[in-house]
Amino acid sequence: MKYNWTLNEIANAGRENLDPAHATEYDRKENADPDAEIALLMRLGLSETSEVVDLGAGTGQFTLAAAPVSGRVVAVDISPVMLTVLRSKVREASLENVDIVQSGFVTYEHQRRPADFLYSRFALHHLPDFWKAIALQRLRRITRPGGVLRLWDVVYSFSPADVESNLEAWCATLNDDEGEGGWTRADIEEHIRAEHSTFTWLLEPMLERSGFRIEEAEYSPDGIFARYVARAV
Numbered sequence: 001m002k003y004n005w006t007l008n009e010i011a012n013a014g015r016e017n018l019d020p021a022h023a024t025e026y027d028r029k030e031n032a033d034p035d036a037e038i039a040l041l042m043r044l045g046l047s048e049t050s051e052v053v054d055l056g057a058g059t060g061q062f063t064l065a066a067a068p069v070s071g072r073v074v075a076v077d078i079s080p081v082m083l084t085v086l087r088s089k090v091r092e093a094s095l096e097n098v099d100i101v102q103s104g105f106v107t108y109e110h111q112r113r114p115a116d117f118l119y120s121r122f123a124l125h126h127l128p129d130f131w132k133a134i135a136l137q138r139l140r141r142i143t144r145p146g147g148v149l150r151l152w153d154v155v156y157s158f159s160p161a162d163v164e165s166n167l168e169a170w171c172a173t174l175n176d177d178e179g180e181g182g183w184t185r186a187d188i189e190e191h192i193r194a195e196h197s198t199f200t201w202l203l204e205p206m207l208e209r210s211g212f213r214i215e216e217a218e219y220s221p222d223g224i225f226a227r228y229v230a231r232a233v
Contacts, residue, residue: 002107009078009104012126014195016187017058023081026059029182032121034065037150041117044148044229046070050116053142055105056123060086066119067095072112078104105135114144121152125197132196132203136210143232149212151228154197158223167192170224200226 016022038046046052049071054063057075059082066073075090075098077083083102090098101108105127118139127135139149158166171192174185191197200219203226207214212230219226 007106007127007131009107009126012128012196013078013104014126015190017079018081020081020084023059023079023085025182026082026085027061030122032061034061037062037119037121038065038069040229041066041119041148041150042069044117046117051113052117052119053110053115055108055118055120055139056126057086057100058082058123060089062119062121063098064089064093064095067093067098070097070117072097072099074099074101074110074112074115076101076103076108078102078107106131106138108138110142114147115142116144116147118143118147118149120150122154124151125154125191125195128196129198129202129206132198133206133210136206136212140211140232145232147232149207149228149230149232151207151230153226154191154195154224155200155203155226156197156223157200157219157226160199162223166223170222 046069048069052066052070052073054066054073054075057063057077060075063073063075063086075086077086080102083100087100090100105124124132124135143149171185171188174183174188176185204214207228207230211233213233214228214230216229217226
């Protein structure tokens with residue numbers, strides 16, 4: 001049931017993710033390193049019988065890598081323009097085991113058996129912290145006990161006292177011209193200003209309280225990014 005107070009996930013999708021030009025250029029700008037991610041998940045038990053849900057699937061870099069080694073992949077994204085690119089890729093690759101769903105973390109309704117693996121990269125930060133907690137609880141409900149959540153996002157591991165120095169150092173890695181991967185300083189500034197990346201000491205208790213046990217946590221040296229392997233208990 002949708003209430004008047006429910007989050008408008010389209011409005012929180014991020015300006016660029018609703019831009020068709022950005023969607024067509026996304027793979028050039030952002031390499032999700034899907035082969036390394038698939039290798040990790042295979043070490044954790046991913047197989048041809050696995051039910052996989054890719055939350056915030058975007059243009060489908062992970063989905064297309066997961067489909068050949070999984071039983072079924074459900075690719076979920078709120079952005080219609082991102083899904084247009086993904087659908088084209090799935091047709092071109094003739095993948096028969098990929099379901100594509102336009103939905104978000106707090107609206108997705110899983111119609112299949114409980115997931116063995118959940119995957120989310122650079123997507124959860126679009127939700128304010130209240131809705132992150134709701135989303136994670138919903139994800140736990142669609143995951144079998146022992147199932148794996150692989151989460152990779154902009155999550156700050158530095159102290160709030162170091163916000164100014166650390167975030168400015170991040171911004172300073174790029175300038176106003178198109179930089180590495182096509183990103184600019186203005187893109188990073190917009191992310192900090194308009195999106196909802198949080199601290200590790202806020203997100204990690206959310207994961208635990210939602211019914212996931214964190215088995216691996218890896219933080220980038222600059223304190224900007226975090227990667228998790230968590231298991232449903």
